[in-house]
Amino acid sequence: MRLERLPTLRVNPSEQCTVNYHGKSYQGVAGDTVATALYANGVRVFGRSLKYHRPRGLYSLDGECSNTCMAVDGIPNVRAENTLAKNGMRVAAQNVIGSADFDWMGFMDKADWLMPAGFYYRTLHKPARLWPLALRQVRKAAGLGKISPDFKMKGRFSEIYPTADVCVIGGGPAGMSAALAAAESNLRVILLEARPWLGGCFDYRVSAFDAEKKLFERGRELAARVEAAANIRVFKHAPNVGIYNNNLVTAFQIGPPDGAYDERYIEIRATSVVVATGCIERPLLFENNERPGVMQVGCAHRLARTYGVMPGRRAVFSIGHDMGLEAAIDLCDLGMEIACVADIRDDGQAPDLLMALAERRIPFLKGWVAARTHGAKQVKKVTLRSIEGSVKRQFECDLLVASAGFTPLTGALTMAQARLRYDAHTGYFMPTQLPAKMHVAGTMTGRNHPLSIEASGRLAGLRAAADCGADNADAVTVADTHLGRLPGPERGTKLVTAPVKGRKSFICFDEDTTVKNIKQAIDMGFDVPELIKRFTSAGTGPGQGGIPGHNLPLFTARYQALSGATPLPTVARAPLVPTLVATYAGAHHDMCKRTPLDELQKRDGGVFRRIGVWQRARYFSEDLSCREEVLNVRNNVGMLDGSTLGKFRLHGPDALKALQRVYVGNMAKMSPGKIKYSAMCNEDGCVIDDGVVVKLSENEYYFTTSTARAGETAEWFRYHTRYDGWDYHIVNLTDGLGVVNISGPNARKVLQKVVDADISNEAFPFGGYREFTVQGAIPVRAMRLGFVGELSYELHAPAACMVSLWEILTEAGKEFGIRNFGVEAQNVLRMEKCHIILGVESEQRTNLLDLGLGFLWDRHKTDTKTVGTVALRQAEGDPNHFRLVGIEMENPERAPRDGSIIVDRRIRGYVCTARRSFSLNRAVGMALVEAESAGVGTRLEIFEDECDGRRLAARVVPMPFYDPPGNRMRM
Amino acid sequence: MALTISCPVCGKRNGYEFRYGGEDKGPRPDEKGLTPRTWCDYAHMNACVAGVQKEWWCHKNGCGVWFTIHRNTLTNLEVDGPEVTS
Known part of the structure; x- marks a missing residue:
């Protein structure tokens, strides 16, 4: 039974919407919240309270308490008052055994004498063995929502980081006036509003704004102007959750029903902020003040005016401000029986409201207050008392509208470090010292007259515009004078509790x-x-x-x-309203890079894995040991997509100095056409990168880094030369160039078919660098390297040519049976050669010397201030370091998992990479071990999760395992 | 997270875009006659000023330049010069 014809409605009564509550269907209408849909169907008890399992009902309609927190579609603690009902939603009450109406734990309410303040801290810790038992019982009996450990959050989440000159928090009349005033100066304005519509305290009220308009009409007029302004960006249904220094404002927004996201996180950088968050009501304290059927003025009024739901049949009002009188009159006009209106105040009521009460013959008591409600699950009767408590009267009713006064929403201000002080006139906590470029407006300043609310908003908006450099000093003066002529902050009620003991208040x-x-x-x-x-x-x-x-x-x-x-006020902290962690987490993107050969590798059956930022083909066979791929490289020829390698151009008069600073080798000793392998250390001498450098010409170099370091290398160079003012440039070519690695004894035969240069071993030896074209068209930079230990060419070509290059090589290699090999096969191949991968054969503490790479370091290079060399000098001969060693398993069939620990009575090291080697028919690997265990022949015991408590045995052996003289890569 | 930083190339930008590069400690010391102690002081010790300090930042998600700013560590706001202004 909806009030369907009200002009103030924010629901569409002609469109149905069904929610499922405890197995039954409830009809709501489009625009309903979960709570209003249930309330319209007669649900009064929405859940049970935390400790005492008291029945709880609709109270504020703004989610100010947990009364209507419910489980919605498996998500606990959803505020049913703030959540729009959607068709098919499944809703359940919380903290009940049984149902919200019949909760088997209801007896807890009688046990309150057992639970004085702080009982949890004071009683349950002695004796200690009682604690686990008590813990279980307390957890069973108390708490709000429950969540399954297996719960997976559904939904689409997003995030947005807008910038604004002025950010206005609160889309009520003051906030809208502020936004419009600031927008006059052509500034970018953002307006945040928690409800799904603009209008605030004007939106549902039918009192007169001026001679022509009612308040709600004025609210909608302002909203239309705000929405029409091109430079005001409005975020509706977007409660403010935090505000930080430098005027960083955060909010989260609930998406429209068919929008691109369900919830999103908003982070706004604003030059100036206007806080116009308005007021909520201050609850009246009396016995059973939270019994279902007790609600705040705004809640009752908005239920009727905004949602078209009559909050009750017969009501008693116990209020302390004119908005309460206004609501009583309006609800009476809408057909509710008002048994009595009790006002805390002895005087100060607006005369026209008193007149209206009298016209409607509504009993009115000045200086009276509700003292107790009666009724087990719902209000049936109310006892009113005079303020001093001497006289009492009782009224039958099913609704008690109770409110002591107003409370400004100062959360945003305290979070921004504003100092608040109690103001005796209004009874509010008011800001005395606002942070720079922050302003307040609206009802939170104590002004309740509609014109004053708007004028304070306008003034704040103009001042915020002035913060952003707007030349509007005259307008500010005019607005200030105008506000001064309007009614100022109103006197607030001081009453805190009704004359009661307070056991159930x-x-x-x-x-x-x-x-x-x-x-x-x-x-x-x-x-x-x-x-x-x-x-x-x-x-x-x-x-x-x-x-x-x-x-x-x-x-x-x-x-x-x-x-x-x-x-003294308490401090509010973020989030100012409950927010899903999923909303903070934002969008779920798997942001990754794909190589230019991605499609081809997929076509060839590549099994992809995420490696750093890249998606790379790890396997090309079902056999995860990659036997065929490995043996094909050893005996024939294979191709690998190595495009993820970091590639850089370094040029300029001081390029060499920069190289000398970061590489441990002597980079001055480079000759054209030859590559130099070197490493970079950090200040502690620990290796962070290795790669090859080529001198292209005087003052021009080309170098590669490991895949993982590609992102940070330019930053690293610039950081370590930041004081020097050197003239050089570094260009990251990682994405611009692709790499094919063609390896195996037949590699030269394949390559020779397609290139225009002589690539014989004499013309292009191991360690050489050449530039030539493939089929006369594709420019290629070629390096002869031996990472996998065979004759091998690394071909660098423009990313756009990579597909053609790959196809050409595939075609040329057909007669030799060329095939792909993936990252795992490469891993086995290079492990057999004991070529390291940093981050696998090293960790943060591993320095250059531990890896046996000391030969890369030029000790005579002292004037270059090379990064890490001071530490290396100090670390030389330090026995407290893990050393990299080769290991061979005693059982040739069984390699331990990477990362397994090496133990005797304590941990001695760990396995870096270990594999069953098909080339050698042994199980071999590399490990980082303590220096005393690093001698060749030492027996190591390896503990691995899968080995049932038995240990695997290995022995330290010399490195490398495959082709120790290195003849095969030099063929 | 509320910090904004003025990049000399790109202007005032969101602090997320930058990487912190430590206090401004001056150029690398000469390696001749360097004791482990003085090296350790240079590499690892910080003044940890409660107030305005000069420090390095890199606009890593932008132009990539390294530069110094003055920041009040008490308010976590960038300030114009070495004096405490706010």
């Missing part, structure tokens, strides 16, 4: 903290709200202090009754 709903608990904490000596918050856990739940944030400091100051004690 809940100051924090999320953590089941009562007024009595707070008194206990204060009596135990916790004297400031921050400490009480931690001891009683009030305000640490999913509502992020929304319910107790204001009442806790007020109550603490009142209870202590110290002269001059002013309430």
Whole structure:
């Protein structure tokens, strides 16, 4: 039974939407939240509370507490009030055994005397053996949502990093006015709004804004202007979750139903920020103040006006501000029976509202307040008392609208390090010192008159524009004067609790903290709200202090009754509203690079693996030992895609100096047409990269780095020469050039068929560098290297030519039976030669000398200040280092897994790479071991996960294992 | 994460784009007569100023240049010069 014709509705009653709650279907309408859809169908109890399993219902409609946290589609702790209902959603109540209505744990409510403030810390630790038992029981009985360890988050997540001149937080009338004012100066403005629409406190109200318009019409008019402004970017349904120094504002946004994302993270860099987050209501504290059927003014009013759901049949109001009177009058006009309106205030009500109450014959009590609700699962009766507690009256009702006053939402301000001070006139925490380029506006400044709200927004917007350099000093003065003529901040109510003891008056709903608990904490000596918050856990739940944030400091100051004690605020921290970790994590992209030969390698049956940033073909056979691939290279000829190799051009008058700085070898001793193998160390002498360098001409060099270092090499060069002001340039050609490695005894025969140069062993010997063309068209830089230990050519060619080059070589090699080999086969081949891969045969502590690469280091090169050489000199002869050794397994059929540890009574080292070698019919590998175990002949015991507690035996042997004289790569 | 840095080539950019290169400690010392102690001080020891310090940054996701800025380590904001201004 919806109110279908209201002009303020934000739902579409003609479009149905079904959610499933505990196995039953509930009809909502398009635009409903989960909570309003259930409420419209008569659901009043939405879940049970953390400790006492008290029934909880709809209270704020803005997700300020955990009352309506539910499990939705398997995700726990979803705030049903903020989550749009979607067809087919599965919803379940939390912390219940049975159902929300009939919870077998309901008796816990009677056990509150067993659980005073801090009982968890104080009672359950002695004796210690009781603790595990208590832990299990507590975990079973308390808590909110549950999540399965196997749960996998579904959904599409995204992220966005916009920049703005002015960022306005809050899309109410003040925020919209601020955005429009700032946009006048042609600045880029971002407006964040938590609800799915703009309008804030104007959106659902039908009181007059001026002679022609009602408030909601004015709200929609402003919204239309904001949406039409080209330089205002509006993020709706995007609550602000954090604000950091330098005006970095974060938010998360819920995507539209058929949008490209479900939720996304927004990180805004703004020059100036306007905070216009408005107010929430300050809960009224009385006995059973969270019984289902008790709700805040805005909640009841918006249920009817925004969602078309009548919140109840017969209501009692216990309020402390004019918005409460306004809501009572409007709900009466919509057909609700109002049993009584009790106002905390003795005076100060707007005369026209009092007149309207009288016209409708609504009983009105000044200086009265709700003291207790009756009814086990839902409000049936309310006891009202006069403020001093002497007189009481009772009313039958099914709805109690209760609100003590307003609370400004200052989370964004405190996060930005603004200092807040209690303001006695409004009763608010107001900023005294705002950070640079931050402004506040709207109801959070205590202004409630619609014109004042807009004027304060306009002024803040103009000031923010001035921060960004707008020349608008005159406009600021005019706006300031205008605001000064309008009604200022209103007096706020000071009442904190009804005249009750407070055993069941809940100051924090999320953590089941009562007024009595707070008194206990204060009596135990916790004297400031921050400490009480931690001891009683009030305000640490999913509502992020929304319910107790204001009442806790007020109550603490009142209870202590110290002269001059002013309430002290507690600090809010990010996230200001509960956010999914998945939203923070953002988009799930597998960002990787593919080589120019990717398609061809796939066609040839390559099995790809992620290696660093690259996708590379690791195997070309089902047999993961790659026997055929390996033997084909040893006996015939194979081809490997080596395009991931880092490739660089270095040129300029000081290029040699730069090389000398980072490479340990003497790079001055290079002759054209020959390659030089060298290594780079870090300041500790530990090897970070190895590769070859070619001198192309005077002041021009070409060099390669390992795949992993390709990204950082340019940065490394520039970092280590940053003080020198040298004239050189480094160009990363890694993606611009591809590499084919053609290896095996028949490699020359294949290559000779397609090149225009003499590549005989005499003309192009081992260690040589040549430039020629393939089939007269493809320019190739060729190096004769021996990484796999056979006759081998590394051909570097422009990425665009790589497919052609590969096809040409494949065609030329057909008669020899050329075939691909993958990264794993290369790994076996080079391991047999004991050629290292950094990061596999080394770790962070491994220096050049440990690897037996000391011959690369030119000790006489002292004036070049080469990186790492000072440390190398100091590390020479240091016995406390792992050494790289060759090992051979005693069982020739069985190689240990890479990374297995070498042990006797303690760990002596670990295996780097070990494989069954088909070329040698032995199981061999390389290992890093302590110096005392590094002697040839030493027996090593290897522990591996799979070996059932038995150890594998190996012996240290000389390196390399295959072709020790190196004849085969020189053929 | 709230830090923004002014790259001399690209202008003021998001701090995510940069790599920190440590305090400004001056050029590499001469290797002649260098004791392990003085070398260790140069390579590994930092002043850890609580206030404004001069430090190196690399615009790694941009133009790739290394440059120095002054940063107030107490506020984590870039400042114009070596004096504490805010």
